[in-house]
Structures are given as structure tokens and as C-alpha cells.
Amino acid sequence: MSAIFYHDENQKALAEETMQKESGGRKRPIQTKIVAAERFYDAEDYHQKYLLRQQRGLFNSLQLSQKEVINSHIAARLNGYVGGYGSPNKFEKELPNFGLSVEQASYLNQLIGRGPMS
Known part of the structure; x- marks a missing residue:
């Protein structure tokens, strides 16, 4: 349903x-x-930003608290990109807003098909 x-x-x-x-x-x-809509329940912690969590090195390097994992707009956007939602061009345009290190950005670029950052 x-x-x-x-x-x-x-x-x-x-x-x-x-x-x-x-x-x-x-x-x-x-x-x-x-x-x-009635009462809403958040999913269990391990379900929050599940696709992003599967990239353990990247996820750990973000050093997000559990509250930040749930509420962060940036974590939500990155989870989408890791899951294949969003184009490499869109990611490139949004990248400056994410506050990522060069290593994090390079890893994400490789994941979404852009290749290493120059």
C-alpha cells in the first residue's frame, strides 16, 4: 500500500x-x-542515512553526532549522492556548501562517477 x-x-x-x-x-x-498523519517514529539509529553509513571511512571521517546524522541537511544530501541520486554536475555545484576536506570530496567524486578532483 x-x-x-x-x-x-x-x-x-x-x-x-x-x-x-x-x-x-x-x-x-x-x-x-x-x-x-499521526504519531511519527524515527527509524532506529542504524537506519539513519543508511547508504552514507555503508561508506564507513567517509562516514567516520565526517565525525557526526547521532543527532547530526538525523538532522543534518548535508548528511541527507550526501546520503542521496552516495545512493546514486543526483548528477556529478549537481554535486560539483553543491560541493562548496558541504565543508568537506579534499580527501572526502575526492572520495565522493569517485563514488558518483566524476573521478578524482583536480
């Missing part, structure tokens, strides 16, 4: 409107449910 969770009536209306637009012209109805 897939679901869209909403927090207020505005989000609910937007979800319903989007579902209606997307339903037009389809042979089968969309099965996604629109449901009020």
Missing part, C-alpha cells in the same frame, strides 16, 4: 487535487490512500 500523509486540511486538499489530476486518463485507479 502507498499513502500520502497530511498534517492539515491544506495538505489534504492539495493531495486530493493532485490525485484527481493524476487519475485522469489512467486505465486503472490510483491505489494510494490519503491519510491523516
Whole structure:
């Protein structure tokens, strides 16, 4: 089952409107449910930024606290790049904002297919 969770009536209306637009012209109805968001539970620590954690050397070199792993925008962006989401060109543009060492940046460039930094 897939679901869209909403927090207020505005989000609910937007979800319903989007579902209606997307339903037009389809042979089968969309099965996604629109449901009020209730209590949210963070995943266990070892699931947080899972793909980034799999690059142990890089992950350890970032020296992030558990709170930073969960809340850091940069950790989220790096997790996406490590997982193959985002182009090498996009990474190159964002790189100055990450505050990475030359070694960290070089490793990430290799992971996402750009090759070593010059």
C-alpha cells in the first residue's frame, strides 16, 4: 500500500487535487490512500542515512553526532549522492556548501562517477 500523509486540511486538499489530476486518463485507479498523519517514529539509529553509513571511512571521517546524522541537511544530501541520486554536475555545484576536506570530496567524486578532483 502507498499513502500520502497530511498534517492539515491544506495538505489534504492539495493531495486530493493532485490525485484527481493524476487519475485522469489512467486505465486503472490510483491505489494510494490519503491519510491523516499521526504519531511519527524515527527509524532506529542504524537506519539513519543508511547508504552514507555503508561508506564507513567517509562516514567516520565526517565525525557526526547521532543527532547530526538525523538532522543534518548535508548528511541527507550526501546520503542521496552516495545512493546514486543526483548528477556529478549537481554535486560539483553543491560541493562548496558541504565543508568537506579534499580527501572526502575526492572520495565522493569517485563514488558518483566524476573521478578524482583536480
